[in-house]
Amino acid sequence: MAVITIKEVSEKYCVTQDALRYYERAGMIPPVTRTAGGIRDYREEDLAWVELALCMRSAGLSVEAISEYVRLSRLGDGTIKDRLALLQGQREVLLERQRQIAGTLDRLNYKISRYEDALKTGILKWKKEDD
Numbered sequence: 001m002a003v004i005t006i007k008e009v010s011e012k013y014c015v016t017q018d019a020l021r022y023y024e025r026a027g028m029i030p031p032v033t034r035t036a037g038g039i040r041d042y043r044e045e046d047l048a049w050v051e052l053a054l055c056m057r058s059a060g061l062s063v064e065a066i067s068e069y070v071r072l073s074r075l076g077d078g079t080i081k082d083r084l085a086l087l088q089g090q091r092e093v094l095l096e097r098q099r100q101i102a103g104t105l106d107r108l109n110y111k112i113s114r115y116e117d118a119l120k121t122g123i124l125k126w127k128k129e130d131d
Contacts, residue, residue: 003035004042012047013054020050027067028053030074060097061090 010017023029029049032040042050049070056066069086072079118124 003039004047006040006042009042009047009050013050015050015054023050023053026063027070028057028063030070056090059090059094061093065090 006017006020009015009020024032029046029052032046033043035041053066056069057063065086069083072083072086114124
């Protein structure tokens with residue numbers, strides 16, 4: 001199997017090499033396979049962990065939550081209940097964030113519609129709550 005360097009992984013996932021090194025140091029991905037000379041040699045399993053870490057970070061999960069998930073995963077099947085609980089808790093956090101974003105979007109859409117109406121009619125019917 002060919003060596004997949006940190007540079008190639010960085011380019012593939014549009015993340016800096018420093019970020020990849022940090023993910024490993026912080027425990028967000030397990031230690032990456034290395035060559036005999038100590039150079040990171042990303043394998044398919046390593047790439048899967050990188051993808052998971054990037055997905056979880058883009059969803060807003062904390063470094064600590066991701067690291068804990070990785071730690072539990074590496075301990076084996078005896079931690080399935082704990083991993084499930086961790087993921088369920090994170091899902092609740094994301095659902096609450098989704099509700100907050102939906103409320104913000106509703107308010108923003110209302111304000112946009114008021115401005116669009118004002119531009120169409122030339123009349124701005126402003127109320128105190130529109131500020």
